[in-house]
Amino acid sequence: MKFTTITAAALAATLALPALAQDTKVIGVSIPAATHGWAGGMNFHAQQAVNRLEEVYPQLDFVLATASDPAKQVNDIEDMLATRNISALVVLPFESEPLTSPVKAVADSGAWVTVVDRGLAIPGIEDLYVAGDNPGFGKVSGEYMASAMPDGGDIVVFRGIPTTIDNERVEGFQSAIEGSGINILAMEHGNWNRDDSFTVMQDFLSKYDKIDAVWASDDDMAIGVLAAIEQSGRDDIKFVLGGAGMKEMVAKVRDGDPMIPADVTYPPSMIATAIEMTAVGMTSTAPVSGTFTIGSVLITQENAADFYYEDSPF
Amino acid sequence: MTATETRPSRPARGVNLKVLGPILALVVLVIVGAALNGNFLSAANITNVLSRSAFIGIIAVGMTFVITGGGLDLSVGSMAAFIAGLMILVMNAMLPVMGPGWPLVFVGMLTAMVAGTLAGFVNGFLITTMRIEAFIVTLGTMGIYRSLVTWLADGGTLSLDFGMRSVIRPIYFDGILGISWPIIVFALVAISGELVMRRAAFGRHAAAVGSNDQVARYSSVNVNRVRMLTYVFLGILVGVATIMYVPRLGSASPSTGVLWELEAIAAVIIGGTMLKGGFGRVWGTVIGVLILSLIDNILNLTDGVSPYLNGAIQGVIIILAVILQRDKKAES
Numbered sequence: 048m049k050f051t052t053i054t055a056a057a058l059a060a061t062l063a064l065p066a067l068a069q070d071t072k073v074i075g076v077s078i079p080a081a082t083h084g085w086a087g088g089m090n091f092h093a094q095q096a097v098n099r100l101e102e103v104y105p106q107l108d109f110v111l112a113t114a115s116d117p118a119k120q121v122n123d124i125e126d127m128l129a130t131r132n133i134s135a136l137v138v139l140p141f142e143s144e145p146l147t148s149p150v151k152a153v154a155d156s157g158a159w160v161t162v163v164d165r166g167l168a169i170p171g172i173e174d175l176y177v178a179g180d181n182p183g184f185g186k187v188s189g190e191y192m193a194s195a196m197p198d199g200g201d202i203v204v205f206r207g208i209p210t211t212i213d214n215e216r217v218e219g220f221q222s223a224i225e226g227s228g229i230n231i232l233a234m235e236h237g238n239w240n241r242d243d244s245f246t247v248m249q250d251f252l253s254k255y256d257k258i259d260a261v262w263a264s265d266d267d268m269a270i271g272v273l274a275a276i277e278q279s280g281r282d283d284i285k286f287v288l289g290g291a292g293m294k295e296m297v298a299k300v301r302d303g304d305p306m307i308p309a310d311v312t313y314p315p316s317m318i319a320t321a322i323e324m325t326a327v328g329m330t331s332t333a334p335v336s337g338t339f340t341i342g343s344v345l346i347t348q349e350n351a352a353d354f355y356y357e358d359s360p361f
Numbered sequence: 362m363t364a365t366e367t368r369p370s371r372p373a374r375g376v377n378l379k380v381l382g383p384i385l386a387l388v389v390l391v392i393v394g395a396a397l398n399g400n401f402l403s404a405a406n407i408t409n410v411l412s413r414s415a416f417i418g419i420i421a422v423g424m425t426f427v428i429t430g431g432g433l434d435l436s437v438g439s440m441a442a443f444i445a446g447l448m449i450l451v452m453n454a455m456l457p458v459m460g461p462g463w464p465l466v467f468v469g470m471l472t473a474m475v476a477g478t479l480a481g482f483v484n485g486f487l488i489t490t491m492r493i494e495a496f497i498v499t500l501g502t503m504g505i506y507r508s509l510v511t512w513l514a515d516g517g518t519l520s521l522d523f524g525m526r527s528v529i530r531p532i533y534f535d536g537i538l539g540i541s542w543p544i545i546v547f548a549l550v551a552i553s554g555e556l557v558m559r560r561a562a563f564g565r566h567a568a569a570v571g572s573n574d575q576v577a578r579y580s581s582v583n584v585n586r587v588r589m590l591t592y593v594f595l596g597i598l599v600g601v602a603t604i605m606y607v608p609r610l611g612s613a614s615p616s617t618g619v620l621w622e623l624e625a626i627a628a629v630i631i632g633g634t635m636l637k638g639g640f641g642r643v644w645g646t647v648i649g650v651l652i653l654s655l656i657d658n659i660l661n662l663t664d665g666v667s668p669y670l671n672g673a674i675q676g677v678i679i680i681l682a683v684i685l686q687r688d689k690k691a692e693s
Contacts, residue, residue, distance in 0.1 A: 081516020084614065090516050209669060235661060236668050240616050241518075245609070246413055250661035253406040254398060267518075267614075274610050278534055279405070295520070360517030 072134040072329050073108045075127035076322060077120055078163075079141050080113040084267055085239075085291055088315035088361025089139070096319035100326045107326055117141040124149045128156060135159035135329055137321050143168045159328060163321045165212075175328070176338045177321040179313050181212050182219035184343040188262060188288055188311045189223025191345055195286065195308065199228020200259030203251045205237040205244050205268045216264060232258065237268040244271035252279045260286050266293035266310065273306060291315075292346065292354055293361055301351035310346040312354065315361055317341045382685035383631055383648040386678070390655045398662040408541055410651075410658050412533065415543035416441070418650040419602040421625040422554040422643055423595035425634050427495075428626070429558070429641030430591045431571035434484060435499040437599050438621030439506035444476045444603040445613035446510040449519045452529075461524045469529070469607070473600040480506070481596020485589035503622070511615040521611035532608040543605045550598065554643040564641075567591055571638025628653055631682045652682060 076097065081087040090113060097109045110131050114120035120141050127133045136153045140146035140162065147168040154160045154172050162173040192202065204220070207213040217234070224231075232255055237244030244263065251258065252275060261276075261284060263269035269289030276284050286305070289296050292312040299307040320341065328335040346354050394401040420437050427434050452469040459465045480502070487498040513519060521529065536542045558564035566587045569577040574584050607613070630636055631652055632645025656678055660671050 081511060081615070084517050087514070087516025087518075206668075233664065234668070236671075240619075241610050241612065241614070242617070246409075246657065247661055249409045249413075250406075250658055253400045253403065253409065254662050270610065270612070360515040 071106055071108050073110060073131050074135045074137065074322070074325060074329065075124070075131060075133040076109060076111045076137045076318075077123050077127070078111075078113055078139045078318060079120070080115045084293060084361050085313075085315050088359055089318050091359050091361070092316040092319040093322065096322040100322065104326055104330050107329060109322075114141060117145040121145060121149045124153060128153050128158070133158055135161065135325050137161045137163065137318075137325050139163040139318060139321075140165045140167060147172070159325065161321050161325045163318055174336045175321070175324060177317055177324065178338060178340050179317055180340050180342050181215035181313075183340075184290060184311060184313050185216040185219025185221075185264075186223045187343045187345050188216075188264065188290060189220040191309055191311070192220075192229060192260065192262060192288060193224050193227035196227070196229055196260060199230065201230050201232050201255070201257060202260045202262055203232050203248075203255070203258055204234040205247065205261070205263045205265070205272065206234055207236070207239040207265060207268075209236060220262065220264075237263070237265070237271065239265050239267055241267050241271040241274075244268035245275050246271075248272045248275035249278070252276070252281060257283050260284060261288070263287050263289045265289055266291045266296040269296060269307070276306075290343075291361075294355055294357075294359060297346060297351050297355045300346055300348055301355060303348055308347070310351075310354075312344045312346060314341065316356075380633070380645075383633060383645055383652065383682055386631075386682040386685060387648050387652050387655070390652060390659065390678075394655060394659045394662065397659065401659070401662060404539070406658070406662075408539075408544070410654050411547070412541050412543045414650050414654040415547040416602045416606050417621055417624050417628060417653070418547045418647060419550050419598050419605070420595070420621060421628040421646045421650050422550050423591075423598035424625045425554065425629050425632070425641045425643050425646045426558070426564075426567050426591045427595050428629050428634050428636060429564075429571050429638055430567040430588055431574065431638030432488065432495040432588060432591060433499065433626070434592065434595055435496065435622045436480075436484060436502040436506060437595065437625060438618035438623075439503045439510070440477070440480050440596070440599050440618075441603050441606065441621060442510045442613055442615070442617035442619075443506035443513075444473050444480070444600055445607050445617055446513045446519045447476050448473045448603060448607055449521050449611075449613055450513060452525055453522050456522050456525060461522075461528050463528070465525065466529050466532075470604050473603045473607075474597060475600075477596040477598070477600025477603070478593060479596070480599070481593040482589075484596070485592030488592065489585040489588045507615065510613065510617070514614055516615070518612050518614040521607065526611040529608045529611070533605060534608070546601065546605060550601065551643060551647045554646075558641055558643045563587070563590065568639055568641060571635075572640070624653055627679055631679060649682075652678065 076093060078093055079086055081090040097111050101109060110127055112123040114123050135158055138150055143165055150160060150167060151172050160173045161175040163177045164179050235247045237247050261272050263272045266289040269287050272287050286308050290311045292310055292314055296307060296310050300310050324335045327333055400406055448469045451472045452465055455465055455468055484499055484502055487493050488495045532542055566582045569582055570584050570587050578584050628649030629646050631649035632642055634641040656675050660666055
C-alpha cells in the first residue's frame with residue numbers, strides 16, 4: 048500500500064518535473080537522529096518547520112535526513128549533493144571534524160550552507176551560522192544562582208558528557224558566580240542522563256551533610272537529582288537549577304514549584320530558525336548571511352507560559 | 362576438554378586463590394571506601410549502593426548462565442530500555458480503564474515479564490534453531506530494541522502518568538525491615554541462581570554444553586533446549602530488573618540501560634565465570650556487580666581524582682580482579 052503511494056508520488060514528481068525545474072529549489076536538511084531528549088525536540092521542530100515552509104513556499108522543496116552517527120551524516124550530505132541537486136544545505140553537524148570536508152564540498156558546488164549549533168572545524172565555509180550560546184548558557188545560570196543566593200552558600204554541580212559544549216558552559220558559570228560567595232563543593236559528570244545523575248546525587252547527599260543548592264545544568268539531570276533528594280528526605284537543598292527548557296520542567300516553573308524556581312533555555316527549536324532563515328534567503332532579496340546567536344534566556348514563573356510547547360516531545 | 366578434566370585435580374592452593382580473588386578485591390574496596398569517607402558505611406549509603414546494583418545484578422545472574430553455556434547476550438541493555446518503555450506505555454494506556462492502583466502495577470509487571478520472556482525466546486531461537494552466532498544475533502537485537510524505544514519515545518522520554526508514579530514508587534524505595542525491595546529481589550534471584558547452578562541438572566547441563574557441546578550431545582543432553590533456556594531465563598530476569606527500574610524515576614528514554622550489557626558481562630567475568638563457557642559461579646557474579654558499583658560510589662565520595670578518569674580506574678580494577686584469580690592458570 049505504502050509502496051504504491053510512493054511510486055505514484057514519484058511518478059507524479061517525474062511528470063511534473065519539466066514544468067517546475069526552472070523554479071523549484073531544493074533545500075537539504077541534515078540533522079542527528081533523535082537519540083536523546085534535546086535531539087528529539089530538535090527533530091520535532093525541524094519537521095514542523097519543513098511542513099510549514101512547504102506550504103508557504105511552493106517553489107521550495109525540502110529533503111530532511113536524520114543520521115545516527117557522523118559517517119551516516121556524511122553519506123546523507125553526499126547523496127543530497129549528488130542526487131537531489133540541492134541549492135542550500137542546513138546542517139547540524141554530529142561532530143565538527145568529520146563533517147567539515149563534506150560540507151565544504153557542498154559550499155564549493157555553489158550551494159548555500161547554513162550551519163546550526165555546532166561549528167565546523169574550519170571557519171568561513173558556511174554562509175549562515177545559527178548558534179546556541181554555550182558560555183552564555185553558563186553565564187545566565189550563574190547569574191541566576193548568584194541572585195537567588197545573595198548570602199552565598201554551598202552548591203554541587205552536574206556536568207554533561209565531557210565535550211567542548213560542557214566546558215564552555217561550566218567556564219561561563221564559574222566566572223558568573225565569582226565573588227558571589229557561592230562555593231562549589233564538587234563537580235561530577237551526570238552525562239545529561241537521569242539515571243547517572245540520580246546515583247551521583249545520592250552519593251553527593253552521603254558525602255555532604257549540607258548542600259544549599261544544585262546546578263544540574265540540564266533538565267534531564269535535574270529530574271534525577273530531584274528524585275534522589277526526595278528519597279533522602281533532606282530539606283537543606285533549597286532549589287535545583289536545570290537547563291534546556293524541557294516542557295515538564297517549564298511546567299514546574301510555571302506552577303511555582305519551590306524546588307524548580309527557574310530554568311535556562313537552550314532551545315532545540317534553533318533548527319527551525321535556521322531552516323526559516325535559509326528559506327527566506329532562497330526566496331527573497333533579504334540578506335541573511337552572517338552569524339545569528341540565539342541567546343539563553345532565563346525562564347521564571349512570569350514568562351514560563353511562553354516557553355511551554357504542548358505538542359513538542361521535549 | 363583438557364581444562365575440564367584437570368580442574369578437580371588442581372592443587373588446593375591455586376583453587377583458593379582463584380576463588381578468593383574477587384572477594385579480596387571487594388574487601389580492599391570496602392576498606393578503602395571506609396577510610397576515605399566516614400559516611401561510606403552508613404546505612405543510607407549501603408542501601409543506595411545495593412539497590413542500584415540490583416538492576417545489573419539481576420541481569421548478571423542470568424548472564425552467568427548464558428556465558429556458562431558458551432553463549433553471550435549483548436542485547437540486555439537495549440532490551441531493558443525497550444521493556445521499560447513498553448511497560449510505561451501499557452500502564453499509561455490502561456490507566457483510564459483501570460485507574461491508578463495495584464492491579465495496574467500488576468499489569469505492568471506482567472507486561473515486563475511477558476516481553477522479557479519473548480525477547481529471550483527470540484534470541485534463543487535465532488541462536489539455536491537458526492544457528493546464527495550469538496554475538497551477531499544479539500548485536501542485531503541490541504540495535505533493534507534501542508531503535509524501537511527511541512521510536513516509541515519519539516526521541517524524547519516516555520514518562521509514567523503522574524498519578525501512577527506515587528503508586529509504583531514504593532517498589533524501588535520501600536521494603537521490609539529497612540531492606541529495600543530491589544535488594545530483596547536481587548538476593549532471592551542470586552540465591553536461586555546459585556542453587557540452580559550448583560544443585561540442579563540444568564546448571565550442570567549448561568556447564569557441559571558450554572564446555573563441549575559435542576560431548577554434551579553424546580551424553581544425551583538436549584543442547585539446543587539448554588541453550589534456549591539460558592536465553593529465556595536471561596530475558597525473564599531482564600523483565601524483573603525492569604520492574605525494579607521503572608519505579609525509580611518513572612521514565613524510560615533512548616539513554617536507558619546504555620552499556621548495561623557490558624557491565625553485566627564484566628561482573629560475570631570478574632566473578633570467575635569463564636568467558637568461553639564451561640564453568641560458572643553465580644555468587645562470584647554477585648561480588649563482581651558489587652565491585653563495579655562500589656568503584657563508582659567511592660569515586661563519587663572522594664575528591665582528588667579527576668572525574669574524567671573514572672572509566673580508567675574502573676578498567677584497571679576490572680583487569681586486576683581478573684588477574685588475581687587467573688594467577689595460577691597463567692603459570693601453567
